[in-house]
Amino acid sequence: MSLPRSARALTEAAATGEISPLDIVEGVLARIEASDGEIGAFLEVRAEEARAHARRLEASKDRGPLFGVPFAIKDNLQLAGWPITCASRILEGHRAAYSATAVQRLVDAGAIPIGRCNMDEFGFGSSTEHSAFGITRNPWNTDRIPGGSSGGSAAAVASGMVPLALGTDTGGSIRQPAALCGVTGLKPTYGRVSRFGLIAFGSSLDQIGPIARSAEDCALALSVIAGHDPRDATSLPETFATSDRDLAGLRVGVAELPASASPAASIQARVAEAIDTMSSLGAEVRPVALPHAEHAIAAYYLVATSEASSNLSRFDGIRYGNRVPATDLRTHYIETRSAGFGEEAKRRILLGGFALSSGYYDAYYKKALQVRTLIRRDFEAAFADVDVIVGPTTPLAAFTIGDSIDDPLSLWLCDLLTTPANLAGIPAVSIPCGFDDDGMPVGLQLQGPALGDAKLLAAATTFQRATTFHDQRPGAS
Amino acid sequence: MDKPQPTEIKVLAELARLRLEDQTAARIAGQLERILDWFRSLDAIDTAGVEPSPYAVVLRNVTRPDEPATATDDLPHGQDILNCGPEQTKDCYLVPPVLGS
Numbered sequence: 040m041s042l043p044r045s046a047r048a049l050t051e052a053a054a055t056g057e058i059s060p061l062d063i064v065e066g067v068l069a070r071i072e073a074s075d076g077e078i079g080a081f082l083e084v085r086a087e088e089a090r091a092h093a094r095r096l097e098a099s100k101d102r103g104p105l106f107g108v109p110f111a112i113k114d115n116l117q118l119a120g121w122p123i124t125c126a127s128r129i130l131e132g133h134r135a136a137y138s139a140t141a142v143q144r145l146v147d148a149g150a151i152p153i154g155r156c157n158m159d160e161f162g163f164g165s166s167t168e169h170s171a172f173g174i175t176r177n178p179w180n181t182d183r184i185p186g187g188s189s190g191g192s193a194a195a196v197a198s199g200m201v202p203l204a205l206g207t208d209t210g211g212s213i214r215q216p217a218a219l220c221g222v223t224g225l226k227p228t229y230g231r232v233s234r235f236g237l238i239a240f241g242s243s244l245d246q247i248g249p250i251a252r253s254a255e256d257c258a259l260a261l262s263v264i265a266g267h268d269p270r271d272a273t274s275l276p277e278t279f280a281t282s283d284r285d286l287a288g289l290r291v292g293v294a295e296l297p298a299s300a301s302p303a304a305s306i307q308a309r310v311a312e313a314i315d316t317m318s319s320l321g322a323e324v325r326p327v328a329l330p331h332a333e334h335a336i337a338a339y340y341l342v343a344t345s346e347a348s349s350n351l352s353r354f355d356g357i358r359y360g361n362r363v364p365a366t367d368l369r370t371h372y373i374e375t376r377s378a379g380f381g382e383e384a385k386r387r388i389l390l391g392g393f394a395l396s397s398g399y400y401d402a403y404y405k406k407a408l409q410v411r412t413l414i415r416r417d418f419e420a421a422f423a424d425v426d427v428i429v430g431p432t433t434p435l436a437a438f439t440i441g442d443s444i445d446d447p448l449s450l451w452l453c454d455l456l457t458t459p460a461n462l463a464g465i466p467a468v469s470i471p472c473g474f475d476d477d478g479m480p481v482g483l484q485l486q487g488p489a490l491g492d493a494k495l496l497a498a499a500t501t502f503q504r505a506t507t508f509h510d511q512r513p514g515a516s
Numbered sequence: 517m518d519k520p521q522p523t524e525i526k527v528l529a530e531l532a533r534l535r536l537e538d539q540t541a542a543r544i545a546g547q548l549e550r551i552l553d554w555f556r557s558l559d560a561i562d563t564a565g566v567e568p569s570p571y572a573v574v575l576r577n578v579t580r581p582d583e584p585a586t587a588t589d590d591l592p593h594g595q596d597i598l599n600c601g602p603e604q605t606k607d608c609y610l611v612p613p614v615l616g617s
Contacts, residue, residue: 119592136592136600229572243571272578273571337555348532355533357609362602368614372533385534386544390551392528406558408568413561415569448550464572489573 042066046108046202046256050149053107060093060107060151067109067153071200079175080185080195082114083122084154092151103149105263110145111195111204114155115162116247117236118142121152125238126170127160129379130360139236140271141205141247141264148263153201156191161351162209162240163383164188165453166443167216171381174440177220178513179479183437186216192250193220199512203260204250209241210339211432211457213248214469218432218482221471223509224250225257225496226457228489229464230275232261233268241346244339244461253509254470254499261492275490282493285501287321292425295326297333300455302434309473309481310431313502317429320505322498327421327428331413332459338414339458340451341394341407348391354379386447415463422488427498431456432469432482456484466492470499471508480508521545 042063043049052058068086075081089109096107112118115125117135124130138146146152159169167175167190175190177183178198185194189206193216196204206213208226217224225248232247239245249260258281265279293314296302302310318324356362356375363378365371380388394403421428434455443450460467465486472483483502487495503509522538522545529536536544594607603610 132602133600136596137590273573273575275573331561334558334561337558340551341555341558352532357601357611358597359600360602365612368612369533371612373535376533377535380534382540385529385536386547388532388534389525389528389544390548392532393524393548393552396528403552403555405568406563407555408570409563409566410558410561411572412566412569413563415572447547448554462569462572 044199044202045252046105047259049202050104050106050108054102060096061090063107064089064093064109064151067201074198074200077176077181078178078194078198079173080156080191080198080200081111081154082124082126082157082172082191085121085152089151089153096149096151101149103147104259105145106149108150108203109153109201110150111153111156111192111201112142113158113189113192113204113206115158115207115238116142116205117238118152121155123155123238124172125161126158126172127379127381127384128171128361129354129376133360137236140233140268142236144264145205145260150203156189156195156204158191159188160381160384161238161347162188162207162212163347163387165211165215165450167191168440169381169383176440177437179221180437180477182439183479184219184440186219186437188212189250190216193217193222193224196220196222196250196252197513202252203256205247206250207237207245207247208461209244210343210461211454213250214432214457214467214482214484215453217250218469219437219480221480221508221511221513222250222252223254223257223468223470223499224248225261225468225492226460226466227261227265227492228275228466230273231265231279231466231492233271233274235268235270239350241343242350243346244343253503254468254496255503257468258493258496258500261496277490280493282497284494284497285321286317286498289322289427289498290425291317291322291324292327292421292428293324294329294332294421294428294430296430297455299333299452300434302431303436303475305475306431306434306436306481309475310483313472313483314429316506317502320501325425327425329417329421329459331410331417334410335414335459335462336452336455338407338410339454339462341403342411342462344387344391345394345404346391348388348395351380351384351388383447411462414459418459418463418465418488426487426491427495428486430484432484433457436475436477436479436481460486465489466495468495468499470502471511473508
């Protein structure tokens with residue numbers, strides 16, 4: 040049976056009884072069976088539970104806004120009773136004792152959890168090559184990376200295995216894989232979505248968001264997961280309502296890119312064409328200045344590693360996860376953590392520990408927080424003149440698997456254009472805008488002011504109604 | 517002066533309870549040196565008098581009326597949480613001897 044590809048079409052078909060949730064689940068499981076051996080998007084598919092969930096939904100009278108929509112979960116978001124690893128050996132064997140609010144809200148809205156998606160260990164990476172449990176391949180070319188760290192989530196949507204996945208974005212981990220896999224990914228405003236039940240990487244930067252085939256589906260998912268949660272004191276009280284404002288008269292800012300970003304020529308060309316399209320749809324395109332943007336990446340890596348080194352101290356082999364037997368507690372800590380964490384995690388723990396250590400704190404960590412203030416002010420000034428800022432999501436399209444794993448710094452530079460939004464806490468979405476000379480997807484990033492998520496998604500939706508990039512699918516599906 | 521030496525990396529690793537072989541420590545020290553060089557590009561920015569932003573959003577103190585209520589019971593308690601650990605005994609986590617074997 041041929042299933043509708045979008046979450047909205049699926050839930051409409053399910054709600055009218057045209058197709059049953061069980062048929063949807065069977066269709067999705069068949070696609071996963073056909074594609075995931077090659078792609079490796081999932082760490083685990085929980086087929087029997089998904090079938091049981093679908094049968095329960097069929098029996099219930101509730102028709103939530105995501106009734107019958109199957110979704111995949113990045114493996115750093117908890118669902119009670121499910122294993123969760125963050126793609127790290129240190130959590131192997133751990134089962135979640137409670138559910139993340141974002142996951143629970145999707146379930147409460149009638150969505151069906153299908154399985155757990157691969158990622159870079161704890162979110163530390165931009166290629167999903169830093170998973171302890173194997174790589175994920177890009178559905179457009181299986182020799183290429185899918186991006187990361189939510190690479191499994193993006194590849195699962197791009198290959199048509201699921202219409203919706205949850206990812207998390209600390210420095211671009213939703214938008215960058217969405218761009219590289221040719222799908223739509225939203226990092227909401229910091230605080231829009233409760234982080235309760237998310238295993239933390241950088242607590243002041245992390246945000247949960249949807250990856251889907253269209254901005255319209257992202258808006259549908261965000262309308263379910265957004266909103267205050269008494270269990271996350273940083274979740275915002277403001278409610279989210281979708282907008283249908285089109286591009287007419289929308290002030291679209293284009294910032295000069297940092298010299299160090301220098302996107303590939305074909306990426307620059309696709310982005311320029313997308314901006315022309317927005318202009319033809321009525322947008323008023325004008326230049327904006329983000330003078331400190333080029334420093335975002337250094338400030339980000341200082342803040343992110345500092346927070347990560349602190350957050351990862353909780354993995355002690357006592358309260359959850361794996362333990363290496365030892366005769367005394369000190370040896371137990373050292374053996375458990377040394378065996379459990381991969382090299383990128385160790386590198387970030389050490390770097391963060393260094394930046395926070397006495398004597399270096401002012402020069403590194405505090406300096407980064409001051410630069411963060413300047414970046415935030417740049418955006419505030421820019422958004423006084425424009426409604427959204429557009430540009431490429433990444434300087435490069437998906438590279439070949441194995442190409443940069445030995446050079447951490449070059450891999451970190453992939454995050455150059457996505458980290459400013461995390462530092463400033465503003466929403467940003469990546470949408471497909473064409474292909475590079477090798478046929479790999481190119482992502483267009485739209486950034487908006489804090490709480491401007493709805494306007495951002497409306498602008499992206501207007502673009503997608505006038506274009507077909509988001510409807511194109513890799514041959515693999 | 518502010519470049520991490522391999523010995524300093526070993527100290528940091530010890531504090532983070534990570535074991536690094538000498539070769540790994542030397543390699544990571546080399547990588548961190550490159551990364552820190554790059555971080556020092558921030559020195560060129562004048563941040564005199566700029567407030568640091570530990571959070572992007574302005575944090576507000578969140579209060580609610582102090583009213584009696586029942587605890588939500590959909591969260592795990594006691595034994596459920598203990599069971600997440602690799603080893604427990606009764607209502608405690610079991611750990612190796614703290615003061616040596």
